[in-house]
């Protein structure tokens with residue numbers, strides 16, 4: 001989704017110009033997926049603060065400069081006490097609003113709230129074709145105006161579910177994203193979940209299964225990138241949207257050019273004036289042009305990118 005907007009954007013790749021921002025109102029989640037960045041220790045959960053007021057000024061400045069989309073993420077954003085205020089703020093902005101949720105908390109009341117708050121789209125987690133996914137999708141499709149996008153975090157434990165997941169989304173005409181989980185090699189659950197554990201035959205089978213999806217969703221480049229990466233072939237995207245087109249506002253108010261580059265922190269909404277934060281972002285984001293820090297942990301950011 002992000003990539004499609006970017007690919008039609010005339011901004012030069014050598015420029016830092018923000019068109020989307022991830023806003024994380026909380027890093028808490030109830031799902032505790034073992035392979036999650038927060039569970040494996042790749043990322044640290046932070047204490048959430050209320051940054052809605054300073055966010056207003058930041059968004060106004062970014063909107064003037066071409067911001068197109070706010071992606072509300074987490075953790076599970078529906079757990080954030082500040083979510084109603086955040087949505088009320090965002091409802092006043094002429095901007096595309098996307099909410100990423102695990103999905104289990106999306107009851108009819110929440111769906112109504114999201115509609116009232118003018119959230120444009122929702123993406124929910126789809127790890128397997130279980131009863132929970134069926135019920136969640138049914139609720140969303142028949143009790144709201146949303147057509148949810150499914151997000152499958154591909155891992156060694158659920159590759160067998162891919163045909164069923166594809167059948168599920170195709171049958172309902174639902175957009176579907178597949179992104180590999182990143183499990184650090186030192187994590188106790190690495191062998192259980194990392195796609196590195198698939199043998200050649202399993203890879204061949206997975207790619208063959210995903211090819212129709214990739215062709216239908218302009219994801220052929222991405223699927224090839226994923227396959228080559230895990231088959232230890234040379235892969236480098238040459239461009240990364242993070243830090244040049246996108247930024248992250250973490251639950252504690254900290255602002256980063258990328259989820260994975262906390263070493264490039266640009267300031268905190270509660271402490272620093274936005275002008276200073278943005279100057280830092282633009283300066284530090286230049287270090288990310290050309291994606292010098294690309295690795296397995298970044299693959300999910302490239303879903304949908306065409307080259």
Ligand code: SF4
Pocket residue numbers: 240241242243258259260261288291292293294295297298301
């Ligand atoms: S290449 Fe990876 S670590 Fe570097 S900015 Fe992009 S997503 Fe972040």
